[in-house]
Amino acid sequence: MALPHEIVLKNKEVNQVDLSAVSGDLGILADHVPTIEQLKPGVIDIMADSGAEKYFVSGGFAIMNPNSVLNINAIEAFKLEDIDAQAVASNLAESQRLASNAKDEITKEAAAIEVELYEALQSALSAKSK
């Protein structure tokens, strides 16, 4: 799993990876059919023999190759523990306000993307605490 500024995971043997893709949520096991999926802002759950790790990614692509290597390119990824719920709530309110007050298309689109991100963050955090 690679980010432009950090390689989060490299050559890790895993059993299953759950992704949140634009086409829907899916779980990828070894020898999964090669696919290319665009990722929504959401949680990637990586299950290995050593335990499960959850990362929240801002978006990117996950590509399953025929040689059973899953490549994930994301822009930002953080462990759920590192995310501040308060900041998420206040930023969500801010972006919702921006989205409703936006004058032109571009600002509206950008604000809508932010809203989607923060809503996904919130649901991820609440799912974790459940």
Place this chain on the structure above:
Amino acid sequence: MFARSAITTRTAVPALNAVGQTRNMATLKEIQNRLKSVTNISKITASMKMIASTKTTRAQRAMNVARQYGQVSNDFVKQSEVKKAENAKEILITASSDKGLCGGIHSSLSRYSRRYLNEHPDTPLVVIGDKGKVQLQRVYPQNIAYSFNQIGSTIPTFDESSGISSVILSDKAIEFDNAKLVYNQFVSAIAFETSEIENFPISQIVEAPNFKAYEVQEEVLENLNEFLFANTMHWALVEGHAAEMAAKRTAMENATKNAGDMIQRLTLQYNRGRQTVITNELIEIITGASAL
């Protein structure tokens, strides 16, 4: 007769000595000035070398990450075994920067680009960085579609790379299939090599022999195209930046060494000059004293 000859010699020699002395004095002042200025320059180049070394270590770390990021992104392209289409329209993107004093970085990039443009004169050109732009503008001004600056003084961020790629992609006036990114590959701390990364468009990747294995939805293909382009751009920019910092360090190290050599030479010259003046004065005094 003896006294007369002594007087004549006495007047002659001091006159010569006076001229010799003034000449030596002027030379001494000159040498002193040169020494001062070279010492200042060597201090500047030494500090620039320090700065470049710290920037190099940081840039190298970022480069290792960006390289892997770009390679991961291009992994499926390689596995699909894409071949370049016959009449693929190409665009050349030269990743240089704004700052100089880095050895042969920019000239090497422009030489590579010029060689390519010689063979393919119709290729649109995008130049990143003022130094590269200035060099390429002289020879191929009509090819330059876009130029970017303010890149390269710090480690390029993904924001910048994706910004540049989206500008290029969204301009409908520039049509291209393949993109060749010309950049400086970081070979080692003292060596770099100008090379290129080939970025294939998704339309060609889809035709590739092994791509049939991949299941993918139509809607994401265009996004994938842009993402791939931005990732490759990011790799080229960050690695180019690391190569530049390393070259800058080497250039400043050489400059400091040369300045040091010059200082040594000048100091020797100065000391010899000073000693000559003193010796001449002594001779004068002694001759004068012995004539009395």
